[in-house]
Amino acid sequence: MKIYHFNQDTGKPISAFSSDFILSRIIQTDGKTHIGCVYLGPQGVIGYHQAACPQLLLVMSGEGYVRGEEEEFTAVQAGQAIFWAQDEWHETRTDSGLTAIIIEGDSLNPATYMTPV
Secondary structure, three states, X not given: OOOOXXXXXXXXXXXXXXXXXXEEEEEEOOOOOEEEEEEEOXXXXXXXXXXXXXXXXXXXXXXXXEEOOOOOXXXXXXXXXXXXXXXXXXXXXXXXXXXXXXXXXXXXXXXXXXXXX
C-alpha cells in the first residue's frame, strides 16, 4: 500500500485566463484522461476559457457559480457535477471557497451514470 497527498499544499497556483485557484494533479491515464483537484479560495475563479476536451467538475465542498457560453451564472454546491463539452466556453466562480475534482478526457459521458438536476 502507498498513501499519497493531493491536498492544497501539493498543488500549483494557476493564473491563466485571469484565474485564481490551486490545482493538485491526481493522475493522467494512457487514454488522455486527466484528473485533478482544484482549490478555489474566497473570491476564487477559474477564468472564462474554452474546453480543450470534455470536462467534468465535481464539487466536493463549498459552493459557487458556473456558466457556459451564456452570460448568466448558475449556483452550484457540493454533490453536484457540471459537464462542459469540447470547445465550450465556461467559467467557475466562488464567493466563499470551493473544492472540486476535475476530470478531462475525450470519452467522458456523465449521463451514463449520473442523474441530471
